[in-house]
Each structure stands twice: as C-alpha cells, then as structure tokens.
Amino acid sequence: MQFGILDEVRLREEADGEIDKLLDLWHEAVATRTDKKIEVRLGNRRDNTSPIRGGVLTESVITMNAGRTVLMIWYDPMEIYYDSRIEELGYSKAVIDEMTEMLKEDLDPGAEFDPVANPQKIEWDNVVRQIARWTLRFRGYNKLHNENKNFFELEAFLNLECAIPVMYSLLEEAGWDRSAGASKRLSEVYEGLSGMEEPPRRLDRALNALRISNILEYNEESELKGRLAELLAERFKRTQEDRARIDLIRADYDLGQPAGYLEYIKKLVLTFRMPGNWTALDETAGII
Numbered sequence: 001m002q003f004g005i006l007d008e009v010r011l012r013e014e015a016d017g018e019i020d021k022l023l024d025l026w027h028e029a030v031a032t033r034t035d036k037k038i039e040v041r042l043g044n045r046r047d048n049t050s051p052i053r054g055g056v057l058t059e060s061v062i063t064m065n066a067g068r069t070v071l072m073i074w075y076d077p078m079e080i081y082y083d084s085r086i087e088e089l090g091y092s093k094a095v096i097d098e099m100t101e102m103l104k105e106d107l108d109p110g111a112e113f114d115p116v117a118n119p120q121k122i123e124w125d126n127v128v129r130q131i132a133r134w135t136l137r138f139r140g141y142n143k144l145h146n147e148n149k150n151f152f153e154l155e156a157f158l159n160l161e162c163a164i165p166v167m168y169s170l171l172e173e174a175g176w177d178r179s180a181g182a183s184k185r186l187s188e189v190y191e192g193l194s195g196m197e198e199p200p201r202r203l204d205r206a207l208n209a210l211r212i213s214n215i216l217e218y219n220e221e222s223e224l225k226g227r228l229a230e231l232l233a234e235r236f237k238r239t240q241e242d243r244a245r246i247d248l249i250r251a252d253y254d255l256g257q258p259a260g261y262l263e264y265i266k267k268l269v270l271t272f273r274m275p276g277n278w279t280a281l282d283e284t285a286g287i288i
Contacts, residue, residue, distance in 0.1 A: 003044035003116045011042055014119040019128060022174035026131055029138035033284060038069050040131060044116050045074040046108060060130040062287050073130045078102065080121045081109035091187040093195050125181035132167045137283045140258040141166060144265045145281035154274065157207055162265045164214040165255050186219045190228045198236045206272040209242035245271065
C-alpha cells in the first residue's frame, strides 16, 4: 500500500507556520554547502523500502525523488499510536510493554495512524528533530561511525544523545518551544528507570548516564524531575557517578563548534571504553 507524501508546502501549512523558521535555517545551511535546493518531505515509514532497523522509528534520509534531491522524513505510525496510548493511560509500564511487543513484530497499527492521511495527529517535535539533525550535519557537525555493524544501536544512541545540547541550541534559534519534547523524555526515562535495577554492565550504565545528564540539564525544575533525582540517588549510584563525569567532560568542550563537538564524542568513547572501531563520518558526503 502506498500512502503518499506531504511536500514542504503542505508541511508548512499543517504545522501552521511553527516550523517555518527551522525550514528557512535548513535551506540556509544547505546553501552554504551546495547549489542544490533540498526540499523537505514527509511520508509513512511503511512506504520506505529500506528502513533502518534496530529500534529506530521515525527516520530521515537524503534521497533522489523524481530527479530531485529531497530530505525524506519517514514518519512511523507507531509514533502516533504511542502518543494515543499515552493520552489514554499516561506514561506507564503498561504502555511501554505494549509498545515493546508491537516493535518486536514491527506491527502496523492501522490506517487511523497513517501520518500522511492524519497530519493533524503528527507530533511535530518528532519532525522538528529530524530537520534539526540534518541542519546540523550541513553546518559541519559530523558523527562518529562504528565500523562494526554489530554496534549499530550503540552508534545511533551515542550520536543522538551527544547531539542534544547542540540541537536544543538550534531549536532555540528557530524559535521552537522544546519544553514539551524535553518533558516527554523526562517522563519516559523516569518510567523506564522505575521498573529496573542499575545495569551491571559498564557500557549500559554509561549510556543511561548520558541520557540522564541531558534530561537533568534541559528540563525545568518540577516534581517529576525531583522524583527522578531521588530515584537515581537511591538505586543508581554508579550511574550517577558516570553522569557527573559526563557533565565535567562536556564542560571542557565548545559544543557550539563542530570541532569541539566531535572531540567531545571521541572523549566519551575513550573514557567509557566503548567497543568497536570509531571514525568521523560526514553524512553529507556525496550530496554536496
């Protein structure tokens, strides 16, 4: 089944102008690297013939479409289904368990959750993050790539979380209110940690610590943030120690510059002895 796409004009209309500034910044970043105009489009991930695996839902790629270069955002209907379940049940173990089982089978929740036919149900924060990540790439922010394919999920998680400070700075520049997305991450992390014990593996603790560092840094003070701090102090003491190390490392680098950002990620890889062979990768190579 083909669901169709939303072109950039429709995206701007459906978002009621809220992503206009970010899209303008995207085109400015592209123009500094190439004379190609790269339009942003959105489609249903179920139409993507080569989706990324490994727990990735909504994703984005630069591709050729009818002879034109486009930034294609493949929005997963599971995102809309997840948000609907949150509205019904709140952030809870029941929702997490349900989503986990559906993801194992890569189930399609149905036409009601198709983002193309139901753009009013799209959580625009998901779209904004995809555009922001590619904008940063065209501004010269490279990622660390692990040459061992067995560590794909590690690579994806590391680059996503390390980019949070820089991405939030870009969203502020674009006039986007990131508070809802940050609060959602806080709720998800708190609910997830509430049902688990501190991981015994060094790498798992380090990755948890990286996410927790961002959660605590980029959320306003609230009751839930206080409860998360209490939970960490009671049951995640070693993870807390890693979080403190990450905070100190981040303070040593200028993440507002691509070179400082890349050195920051490299330092984390070395500090926490992350496995595999890591190399810097310019994801715009071959496009510009």
